[in-house]
Amino acid sequence: MEHSSTDRFKIALFGLALLGLLVGLGLYMIGMGDKASLVWFVGVVPVLAALIIEILRSLWRGEVGLDIVAALSMTAALAFDEVLAAAVVAVMYAGGTLLETFAEGRARREMHSLLARVPRSATRHSNGQLEEVALDAVTPGDLLLIRQGDMVPVDGIIASYTAFVDTSALTGESLSARMTKGSPVMSGSTNAGAPFDLTATHLARNSTYAGILRLVEAAQQSKAPMSRLADRWSLGFLAVTVGIAGAAWWATGDPIRAVAVLVVATPCPLILAVPVALVAGLSRAAHFGVLIKGAGPLEAMARIRTLILDKTGTLTDGRPQITSIACQPGFTEDDILRFVAALDQASKHPVAQAIVAAAKLRDLDLPIPTGVVEVAGEGVTGTVDGRRIIVGGDDFVARSVGLSVGQSAASPAFPVGAVLVAVAVEGHMAGHLVMADPLRDGAGAMLGGLRGLGITRILLATGDRADVAARVTTGLGLDGIHAGLTPDGKVQLVVGERSAAPVMMVGDGVNDAPALAAADVGVAMGARGAAASAEAADVVLLVDRIDRLGIGIAIAQASRRIALQSVVAGIGLSVLGMIAAAFGYLTPVQGAVFQEVIDVAVILNALRALRISPADMGPEANPKSTA
Template sequence: MKHPRAWLRDYALLAGALLGLAAGGTAHLSGAADLGNQFFTAVTVLVLAATVISSGRILICGEVRVDVIAILAMTGALLLRQYLAGAIIALMLTGGGALERYAVARARRELSALIQRAPRIAHRRVGAEIVDVEVEAVTLGDVLLVKPGEVIPVDGIIGSADAVVDESALTGESKPVKLEAGTSVRSGGTNAGAPFEVRATASAAESTYAGIIRLVGAAERSKAPFVRLADRYALGFVVLTLVLAGLAWALEGNSMRVLAVLVVATPCPLILAAPAAIIAGVSRAAREGIIVKGGGPLEALARVRVLLLDKTGTVTVSRPEVIAVETFGTRSSDEVVRDAASLEQVSVHPFAPAIVAEARSRGVEPGFPNNVREQMGSGIAGEVDGHRVAVGQLGFVVSGPTNIAELRSVELRTAVEGSSSVFVSRDGVLVGVLLVQDAIRPDAPRVLRSLRRAGIQRIHMVTGDHPDVAELVGDVLGVDRVFAERAPEEKVEVVRLLREEGSSAMVGDGVNDAPALALADVGIAMGARGATAASEAADVVLTSDRLQSLVLAVEIAHRTRRIALQSVLVGMSLSLLAMGFAAAGYITPVAGALLQEAIDILVILNALRALRGPRPTAPHGVDTKRLANELASAHRALKPHVGELATLASRLDGLPGPEARVQLECLRDMLEKELLPHEREEQSTAYPIIERMLKGEDPTGALIQTHHEIRRLTRLFARLVAQLPSEGPAREDLRDLRRVLYGLHAILVFHFAQEDELYSMLDARA
């Protein structure tokens, strides 16, 4: 970046060139040709001297710039008394520099906006008063007031009833989000609603936005390899220009043709176009919530052919959720969840939020526990409604051997699925188990398919998980290879191995990914925690926690590099063509100067196209984000009931007949009164929107056929239940009931996974 004094000098030279050219033209029109030529000469000498000084400094550093051609052209114009041509060259040179600076400033606008909006004052609550303090003075635990329209100064927890936050500067997400009390909030978002309080969980220097500012600073200081390549090409272009000029002299001995060739070659579009396009691409990425640390990583990303994905937090949501509840004995699944949530609401275990959320999704209100004792890594125990409840590992919740046949199937399921078991006991008796899993992101398979279409040839996954679990996730995602049971230091070896396959990128989100991110040709950090080790080690940071941003980053990189190459090749071709005509005598020095200026303007404007780009849009008049959230919420509410289909099927043999009939009737009512209405609503509202969005690639036909099969199995199940005697199912009924229950469970799990992936597209288009 140029020093402000250099910018002032350049603008002064441009103003002098304009005034001198205008004064000389006016003098010529008034008949004072000698005076006009003096003005032209003064302008040429002034710009020539400044150019010689600046080029000399660069030449001392070992670099050759195309300004050498401009020096030769202006010197030739003075020697051949082509004063007007010399003045036009001077104006062209200073104007081209100003045009380039405008392009760079326009391209950097998004990056500069991120820096300029950084808050400097925070409103700290001290007793009943609000005191303004410097942001740097905020410490952990301070309660801050964020007024409407203000930027949240530090990371913290919402202390008010709720808050409406606009995070578009961080994530590119245009619509404000509503955050409830107790929710974590990141610095850098804007208060889009009423005033609210935030309890600081980090200082300003350690907060998200400060980290992003540091990343932006690194991006602004960077210089792309493509631009360095362009600088190296300057020497070759200078030599080519001198050769053409020499041929023009050798053919005719006409010095005017030589001068015309030099004029047309000044300045070089190669030098102007490449930096403008690359910086424009970096700025476009910043507008979409993608921080690229300069042009180098952006160009490297465009060349990536091998992608390595970390599993946890990258292709999974990194937020555990309850996927099934198995019960042992007479207590229902809702009662087991209530017992567990009553204790987990005061626990610090990572699974606690998932269990409390499961209770909330079932409409179950947890009780308040007493005499709670938590043993880290084992479980938590306490009194709930006068009963002793324990939640955690099997050896913690019950003492002695447990002779429950269903435990074997639970152990087998967790081993195959990679889920974790959270056992629940009541008064020393095992009553159930919650299966908890870090779910795959719904949009992950679709994103990986999009990456392959964008030019990524091979996609691999690395994880510390057991090979059985890792291969299961890899199959769902469709990756080429899975590297399982790899420690953080071993991930570095995987990256080193994959670099032999071609230009590689590594995507991760944790501190343990930082070494691998640093080694990869392009390191990409997921999530908005700009101050983490992963973000600091990465070359690209996706500030939104959405995998779709990775596709957008790759597309921006490809488009930017394509526009830069296009600008260079078109500009150079036009310049060479014009030089050929000038050497043949068809272009005069004055006309050549005007023509070259037009070429420069053309390539600069073309390079600035990298600032824009097509964005996926939702159908007109449809709030796709709201619709996606509603459908996803309905799926979350129904999934526990879907899990009970398989659970009940496995327990039918051991249940008393009347109790089995009651539970079967409850499932029938759920299917008829909740599930089928939900499927009809999806088919009438969401499917038409998806069909319009995907145009010729509509997958909803297959989903509709799945709906038909779900309805058929539901009708069959309802008929089987209706025919049961009052004493419950006989042995001959159990086979048909289990077959239908297992069939419904399998098709609903598969169907929900398909729909979740499609609904993630609705959210991405919002």
Template sequence: MRRFLLLAWVLAALAAGLAAQLADAAWVAHWLWRAAALPVALHVAVGLVRALLGGRLGVDAVALAAILGAIALDEAAAAAVIGLMVAGGEALEAWAEGRATSALTDLMARAPRHAARIEGDAIAEIDVAAIRPQDLLLVRPGETIPADGTLEDDAATLDDSALTGEALPVSLRRGAALRSGGVNAGPAFRLRATHDAAASTYAAILRLTQEAAAARAPLARLADQWALGFVIATGAMAGGAWVATGDPLRALAVLVVATPCPLILAAPVALMAGIGRAARRGIVVKGGGALERLARIRTVLFDKTGTLTPGHPRLAAIDADPVLGRDGALRLAAALAQGSTHPVSAALVAAAGARGIDVQLPQDVTEVAGGGVTGMVEGRSLMLGAEAFLHEAGIDPQDGFGLVAQVAAAAGSVAWLAVDGRAVAAFVMADGMRQEAPRAVRRLRALDIRRIALVTGDRAAAAQSIGRALRLDAVFAGQSPADKIAVVRVEASTAPTAMVGDGVNDAPALAAADVGIAMGAHGTAAAAQAGDVVLLVDRVDRVPEAIAIARRSRRVALQAIAIGMGMSVIAMAFAAAGLLAPLAGALLQEAIDVFAILYALTALRPARDDQAGGALSPEAGLDERRREHAGLRDLAEHLRSAGEAIGTATRAPDLAAIAARLRGELLPHQREEERALYPEAAARLGGQDPMAPLVRMHAEIEALAERVAVLLRLGAAPEGWHAAAPELRRTLFALEALLRLHLSVEEEMLAGLDAPPR
């Protein structure tokens, strides 16, 4: 506020002096202009003394010398304009910093201060500091969630745009975990607090925001160093012009146009603009120093679980006794898994639900930590767990399942099911890649990141499969936290290195890297505190976006400095040659300052290559099509099962049902994608016909589905099955492979066109 008051005083006095000059009251005008300049000189002198007491020469020395010199040489108008330049520069800096940090300011302004706690039949208004775990809170429409918790009602709609940068609201169901800071965009709902307000997500974000706003960037300090040299050069040029010509006005003109506002203002404004832009995209950068280091990164190291993978296992494949069948085995395993809290158990229950399999409640369930679970289902004694768990009960799970064990060694872990003392099924579990991970790695390559590696504590087989799929340069598996630090230090010795992780065991490595990037949406507090950059959105593709923003901000800062100071140096040369009077120089320098700061603010805008993409409209139906993918993957599993069951003398039992699903489920899904989803996605992705490969796959899938129908008709004729069976078997396998490939490719292509998954 003081800066704007000073500017108002200078403008008023300058205008009054101009009016007096036009009224032929020159002596009044001169005193008014002096009155405009002297408070600014006093303000600058105080700042200069503070800088000297801090052990450095303030760059405002040039401005102070220019004002005092103009008054001494009876150039009152020039003194007033210099005062306007200084006061206006500071006010413009304050406005620019406010503009650049508006996203951070919005986060602070939205911090909830009160909450409604449900106490029996009454509602009490309490301070957020009084919230305790297990409190039942009421969140009204438009209110900000005050603390982390779980949803106690059937549904809620949240607007997380201020936290994640995504404009589309998200719908959540009962039991969903809600983060503080989101805004209720629907009807009121009840929330069961899991943390107090101080330990919740939004409070941590505010602390990170305050750190980001308070930190001073190395580029700003470097600008101060350049400014010090510039002060010396300015004094030499001004003194030289005076000595050479004997005209003190030339020295004054040099001082006037030499005020290094572009140097001392442009760098911090551009960097704060970058921090503000990052915040709007759900990326909290802890200050300009972190932003500068991020801009220089050339090596990126990723953790695996929770970073490149979601961290939640999913069912990848089933091998079962033919008598029981895959669906029968999953029905029993999912029923028993209901009595366990292990992530593998949750994955089995979810897989059964996705396939529409009804499961009974288990009885006499006993869970052994780190081993497995036992119980009774449908009157049978079941065991579900690791290989060692079954071995302890005298059951050899490898008997008849050697192939699955070999597959699991390369692709994931295995949960074994034993019924009445005999192993009958093996469930291959895998922690699949995040949909956006391949795109993130390719974007990093496009940003000239020269080395990308995986550093994980997981076993080599699981890590190598991720490394191969993403085409990483190196994979370091089986790494302890101390090993991760050693890898980071080795990589950082050759190039600036960033480490990306989310867990407690990643925190030391994040702290050891040049830049630690923490997945803060669902990651641990330790990782968020150790990281220099915190991703509030649970998407790994924010990593290359953060680097791109940092590089653009640093580039804009350097360009603003170079342009502003280059123009000032040219003006100094003209002033030293007597071609620029002090008053004209002051007006010119004011224009240079404004231009340099406004140019620095262009760091708020996205780069040209960042403007493609964006969320699709609801009419495109992306969410609906994605939900249908679970059913199509189940269809692919049945295609494989049917192909395996076909013999020249026997028919697969569910071929008619599969043909019906192809007609009623798969083909309508593809037609709807081509009608509504693909045209809008193509417009977002840009380029020449980006959806052509997916449309071509659709055509091939339709051709194979038609072939299945034809072969089934041929096989229904007398003696026709023997001739049709081999070709039908091959067609089912081909259709299954193409369908799985198509689903994976489509999900990756469209990964950046929706709101982040929550």
């Protein structure tokens, strides 16, 4: 295992302090008390010197912590000839900093696993041969070979007929997904099946995985508001400690009582437990595909009371889907879908692409169309299997076959906001496809689960028409629908709601980015959302599932709760120990051992955040921590 220079220095300090304590104890047991005291003193001085330097650096940065208590206790113990107690404190303090380093490293393990998997090269097709090239040499349009077990190095599109892709490292999904030709694949996924070809669509530095790594680095370097709050609490605890120590000395005239009090308060569980619990929460959320950009947003998520949701691509899938197919006599649903999809292969319109994808899901054979002519915004004409096919809006197709606008008697009824795609075969109306942007699976259950997590107000913010928004969200129990909003309008809504309670905004489009930045917590649907929204957001959902929002909030709440438990328990036990020392029930040596037991306990408790296991966010789910 590799260690940084700082880690090696901490290990050296701990080793020196421990060696001094053990050698001194050996000398003391054979009757060489004076030499034992000298050895203990030598073991304490380096730790005390390093501690004083760190305190001075903190004061220069304007930070005051309970490391001061550790320095006072060692200094007082040496001054009053309690050298053994000073040696124990030195060992416990140096050991505590090592334990903190280990705990934070354990908490970040899953984040570091992302960094460890970064690919350095890619296998590229070139003139009928394969060549290994540096990742930076891959450009959009390159055809790459992804071998079994390889990580996808850049974002791209499946160029083979089919592929099995494992996205668990990004999304937490346990099952591999079967993807067909033309399906987009995120970098960072793993090939779980046979080798397949991938057409690169992004440079490596602009791909999903590279963006995730940048977010991870930002998350690791952040310091939570709660940690700053812990620093402020430490001032009060420092005052209490000095007060109890001074009172014990004044009341009894025995300075050793004051030394014992100071020793019990060393080091501080407050500054150990909070960062460990919050960093563990970041790691656990990343495991479920919820990438939180720092401990600050994690804390803010735990306090959210108002949720504002964008509609298209967030509450709904964002891609049109076929809800029904109406057929004229002589045609089946598969006939209609096959004709439309075959012709739409020549169109880049989102509706056309959705129809082609639906046909492929039904394993329909799609012949190549000929004589294709696309009328922008109207429809497409061409020949499929020797038949003249017209596909487009109902009015366009009706006019094309000689009917008056609105006289297409075959038109089915369809809901507000849906899209009607008509098809004519050989000059006669053959059928219609009704397409709509449906709610995401589990959206209703997810909102119910969020209510159980303390979200008291849920609003919809959309640029769509009010009647469309109302129809799509029927039965969801929203507290308000704000339709027809511009990006500025969304920002104003967020700012207005923030005056009453902490607000979370969830969106996926470029137009959502300003509102995401304005909210207490902005959440971006990162799997298919715009880069601008992911950049502005505090949280990115790496999996295209809205239910992960509830999981992220549950983890944030549990992490914060565990951190507070550790702080309250640690400080409470420390205060009890100080009182016992003030009344003479703990000697300085006993007090040092007692405090170290407290520190170990609170850090181990903080690490419980790594085992948070939120349940599925269904109506019957219990999203609490099982830790």
